[in-house]
Every structure is written in C-alpha cells, then in structure tokens.
Amino acid sequence: MGFQITDFDNRNMYAGQIIQYKVSPLFGIKLSWVTEITIVKENEYFIDEQRFGPYAMWHHKHFFEPVENGVKMTDIVHYAIPFGFIGRIANALIVKNKIKEIFEYREQIVNQIFNAK
Secondary structure, eight states, X not given: OOOEEEEOOOSOOOTXXXXXXEEOOSTTOOEEEXXXXXXXXXXXXXXXXXXXXXXXXXXXXXXXXXETTEEEEEEEEEXXXXXXXXHHHHIIIIIHHHHHHHHHHHXXXXXXXXXXX
C-alpha cells in the first residue's frame, strides 16, 4: 500500500496523538492520511480514527489479550468509503479486499518478528 509515516512525535502512544502518513491504496496514487489516537488503555487496547484521508470514516480498535506463550492481537475496523453509490461499488470490488490484504500482511510480519525461532 506504500504506507509511510511522514509525521510522528516519537513519544509513547497517548490519547490525542496525531500521526500523518502517505499511502498509495490504489494505482500508486499517493494520498495524505491523518489519524488520531483517541483512546489508550495500556496493555489492553487503543483506538485510532481518521481525521483526514481517503475514507469517509475510519475507526480502528486494536485489542491485546494475554494468552499462553504470548499476546493475541485483534483488530476491529469500521470504515466508510466516500462517493456514495460509486464508493460502495469500489468497496465491494476493490477496497474491502485491499484492507483484508493489508491486515493479512501485517499478521505475517508480526508472526515473523515475534514468532521467529
């Protein structure tokens, strides 16, 4: 997706933290994306919400649960695509699959980093 953080204050996560990115979700077109960390409960969950970007709405909950031999991560994402009917078609044909790919890729990378033996 060409995901690149362009502005981050390099502090531990906190409510109100703004993070800016450049993303290339489709056809290599670079878009600005700004999210805000709205809630943080250390070692349990945090929520980020889009403030500016490619979605009409983005609300992403990240949960962390201790399990035997590690931590289980669960993501819950609610989003909406702009452009009404055309956006709904784009979501059905492209966007929802792209989001699925992104989270599957992240799962692979997290497993490589934390479960490598």
